[in-house]
Amino acid sequence: MSINTRRSNRVGEGKQLLAPKRPSTAYHLFMKEHYDNVAKNNRGLQPLHRTEIMVIIGKMWKALSAEEKKCYEDAVADRWKKYREIFAEYEKNRGLLYHP
Template sequence: MKRPSTPYILWCKDNWNEIKKENPDSDFKESSNILGCKWKTLSAEEKQTYEDKYKAHKEAYLRVITKEKREREAMQLLEDEQKQKTAMELPDQYHHFVQEAEHDNKKNTKKVKLPLKPKHPISTYLIYANERRTALREDNKSVIEVAKLMGEEWKNLSEEQNIGIDKDYLLSCTYLG
């Protein structure tokens, strides 16, 4: 809302057209000088009507400005409260974010395999299974049947047979030197 016009400006707005009719060839500066001279010659009673209008406009303006100021202050308080609440929540949000990031990193990290690292040797059971599998597969048995038979045979092997397989196993371990 604009500030209210002064009593002089209110009077000028009312009398501008009259001055322009009386002096059609005058420019803005000349018209303003004529209005200024006439304002000075006005009586206090004539000026009082414009001062009363000014006071009424000013009071309305001040009511609006005061209301707007209170609204601005209330909004500022609300914003400050929201900022404070956000500031209080930030550490918790940050902590939660860090935990999620650590959890995601644990999920997504894969072990890097070194290409020159020696491989683990196969177990004695796998050596036995590799030797036995071909003989059992010749009988047209399914993979499941072959696996069951190899498991049973492995359980039933004697100590001496296991020792023989262990020696083969040790010989197959090339990285032991």
């Protein structure tokens, strides 16, 4: 089978609507909030590499108290609640309705 034949079989595959994406974690929200600030404020002679920035953010996350983490966890809980509602609707309609 040639490559062109395979591609012609896949034409209709892209039209199926995707399931809603799962919400991110509390750590991921924290990371998104602090990434630019850490990258900007920790420059030496050269900018930090992504992995170095992530190590710093990971240490910051571990240093947070449970109370400080709670605001991120609450935000994730709200997103999960909305996700479950949207996913239930998606399952009910078997993906026939588009959901951004």
